Amino acid sequence: MSEVNIVVGLSGVGKSTVIEEAMLLSDEDYEVINYGDRMIEVAKEEGLVEHRDDMKKLDTDTYKRIQRTAAESIVEDSEDQDVLVDTHAAIKSPFGYIPGLPKWTVANLKPSKIIILDASAEEIYSRSTSDEGRSREHDSVEEIDEYRKVAREMAAAGSVLTGAYLQIIKNSDGRAERAAEKLVETLRS
Amino acid sequence: MSEVNIVVGLSGVGKSTVIEEAMLLSDEDYEVINYGDRMIEVAKEEGLVEHRDDMKKLDTDTYKRIQRTAAESIVEDSEDQDVLVDTHAAIKSPFGYIPGLPKWTVANLKPSKIIILDASAEEIYSRSTSDEGRSREHDSVEEIDEYRKVAREMAAAGSVLTGAYLQIIKNSDGRAERAAEKLVETLRS
Amino acid sequence: MSEVNIVVGLSGVGKSTVIEEAMLLSDEDYEVINYGDRMIEVAKEEGLVEHRDDMKKLDTDTYKRIQRTAAESIVEDSEDQDVLVDTHAAIKSPFGYIPGLPKWTVANLKPSKIIILDASAEEIYSRSTSDEGRSREHDSVEEIDEYRKVAREMAAAGSVLTGAYLQIIKNSDGRAERAAEKLVETLRS
Numbered sequence: 001m002s003e004v005n006i007v008v009g010l011s012g013v014g015k016s017t018v019i020e021e022a023m024l025l026s027d028e029d030y031e032v033i034n035y036g037d038r039m040i041e042v043a044k045e046e047g048l049v050e051h052r053d054d055m056k057k058l059d060t061d062t063y064k065r066i067q068r069t070a071a072e073s074i075v076e077d078s079e080d081q082d083v084l085v086d087t088h089a090a091i092k093s094p095f096g097y098i099p100g101l102p103k104w105t106v107a108n109l110k111p112s113k114i115i116i117l118d119a120s121a122e123e124i125y126s127r128s129t130s131d132e133g134r135s136r137e138h139d140s141v142e143e144i145d146e147y148r149k150v151a152r153e154m155a156a157a158g159s160v161l162t163g164a165y166l167q168i169i170k171n172s173d174g175r176a177e178r179a180a181e182k183l184v185e186t187l188r189s
Numbered sequence: 190m191s192e193v194n195i196v197v198g199l200s201g202v203g204k205s206t207v208i209e210e211a212m213l214l215s216d217e218d219y220e221v222i223n224y225g226d227r228m229i230e231v232a233k234e235e236g237l238v239e240h241r242d243d244m245k246k247l248d249t250d251t252y253k254r255i256q257r258t259a260a261e262s263i264v265e266d267s268e269d270q271d272v273l274v275d276t277h278a279a280i281k282s283p284f285g286y287i288p289g290l291p292k293w294t295v296a297n298l299k300p301s302k303i304i305i306l307d308a309s310a311e312e313i314y315s316r317s318t319s320d321e322g323r324s325r326e327h328d329s330v331e332e333i334d335e336y337r338k339v340a341r342e343m344a345a346a347g348s349v350l351t352g353a354y355l356q357i358i359k360n361s362d363g364r365a366e367r368a369a370e371k372l373v374e375t376l377r378s
Numbered sequence: 379m380s381e382v383n384i385v386v387g388l389s390g391v392g393k394s395t396v397i398e399e400a401m402l403l404s405d406e407d408y409e410v411i412n413y414g415d416r417m418i419e420v421a422k423e424e425g426l427v428e429h430r431d432d433m434k435k436l437d438t439d440t441y442k443r444i445q446r447t448a449a450e451s452i453v454e455d456s457e458d459q460d461v462l463v464d465t466h467a468a469i470k471s472p473f474g475y476i477p478g479l480p481k482w483t484v485a486n487l488k489p490s491k492i493i494i495l496d497a498s499a500e501e502i503y504s505r506s507t508s509d510e511g512r513s514r515e516h517d518s519v520e521e522i523d524e525y526r527k528v529a530r531e532m533a534a535a536g537s538v539l540t541g542a543y544l545q546i547i548k549n550s551d552g553r554a555e556r557a558a559e560k561l562v563e564t565l566r567s
Contacts, residue, residue, distance in 0.1 A: 096545030356474030
């Protein structure tokens, strides 16, 4: 009776921090799986890539096949333990938004819940610019708002395809612990 | 050549009133079916619940099965008569939005039209608070706006899955009759 | 290895102009196919219509069948050459938004990219009213905004169903050439 839950959120929304904190707060154990990392592992096993950066060189059909195989490998993991998949509903590229949970992925994962970690476009913008060590992830508040909308629309389509609950949790500035608590409550239900 | 039409809308939007008024105005006969009520009937027939409140205790897989069976029973009804299904595109719960028209439901119902009854978040908020006898359905105008967006996104996904027309009818304060007329015109087409 | 790309956009967004300009700028050849025209050709071949206006008289089931057959004929064309399909994600009618890329269409086309040409509601409104020779396409800025949202939601659902990239390109006043360049870059990738 173990289950798959999916947590999505834009870069800069504080997803890793909130998931980490939630795992500390939670009484239950979850295997946290980063979908992108799992895809790289699959591609490495198949001898297709050596480094993370090689993923971008895969042609679209191969990329989609790896995406599907990674989903199947996550489903296998979920037979023994509840799983929390850390991923994106949409990934912004210069050539458009790539759906992070296309039909063949989300239909395989059969998630109980799709959980969106969200913040205001202004908060995401200031978080992504205040960190000197990283290149700026987002160009403008307006673009972040478009990105947020597209990601939520894609997550909603995934919910309709699978029947998964769609939860939206705000990770407002200075309130990561509250967001983590809300995540634990949502997972527990 | 009878057909299934679906009317959705948030609690507080005035859906029941508008549907009732539309049925009085319309020259044609429709069997108005409340999807939630039909699910309870199905669950009672199977001996799973005795009262409405027991529905919340069903596990997710059973709930989805009842949801599907109710859709099939509505389709049977529609063989003899045009049907108007009164339901929700999304149902808000503490653990997330539950899709009210997930793929297996909407694909079974094959609706001609999905009709959203809508009002501004402010109107929905004030309607839900002015009624002393009921517990407040919505916490804030901001939350209602999120709910409205998610419901429309899920309805749009249902439209893409089935090819159903997606109509949006505003039920503004004091204009329920206009909304009912628009509903009749939409159904007639 | 040829591919299907889809360009959608509201009437008044300048879609034809941008596509024409992009085809002039591009080093690669694309067969530009207007989806509506292709549907009319199919319906004419089957002896169902004589003129464009007759399309509105087709019953829903016939319309959907023509829509599907047109998609199949576009897929055949794409075996020899890259294809650019000029269509709508949603078509506004008095009885609701008709999904222009319902599941059976988009799943057949298997697009690499769904590209939305967009402009602000104000720009679309003023473009649709300044042209004296045509009847006004849009009633108000508010209605255009609703239309834009529904179209984007339906396009996002199509992207989730197919894995297609979802690109949004702004065609701001006086910047059609920039939009055409962006379209070429997107197609090239």
